[in-house]
Amino acid sequence: EPEVTQTPSHQVTQMGQEVILRCVPISNHLYFYWYRQILGQKVEFLVSFYNNEISEKSEIFDDQFSVERPDGSNFTLKIRSTKLEDSAMYFCASTRLQGARETQYFGPGTRLLVL
């Protein structure tokens, strides 16, 4: 069964450094999402992406964040200058079609620790 994959599984970085989290969505999916979960808190929506554009974003997704689909398979989340509070599990998800009814398929997550 096709899966969403994410790399790396864990990343440790120093405050102020840039990080890039990578995701490979399911191959025939067209809509992509990033969520994060700070330890002990809810899973929160960051951003959705379709046709090389951001479709929706939350108030969390500020200028420090950016997303990109650099090729036909990868979908990346970049944090330009990491802060301590960016430490979280980051999940990528994808759907084949547009719409709130669609099942979002999640990857296993990247655990980011900012020191």
Next chain:
Amino acid sequence: AQSVTQLDSQVPVFEEAPVELRCNYSSSVSVYLFWYVQYPNQGLQLLLKYLSGSTLVKGINGFEAEFNKSQTSFHLRKPSVHISDTAEYFCAVSGDTGRRALTFGSGTRLQVQP
């Protein structure tokens, strides 16, 4: 705006006992409701979803959920749990004002004991 409340952060239960994980949502319009499960070191996996129609929804691994519009609830149930059901369970909602992004509850940790 849509929101989700999962009333229990942890639910311990003995193997083969029934279980109910509670979820209440808040929205000004009709929404779509989902239950996801997260096993250790894995991503979120869809258990079941309610879009429309029958209020009783059956999902994978013997789970089911009932949508109750008047009580704005979508509780998850299983008549007999297994050790392998030990996981974190998340209720989520989408669709308020056309929003496709999922809004999650805080999760319920189901701990099945032998």
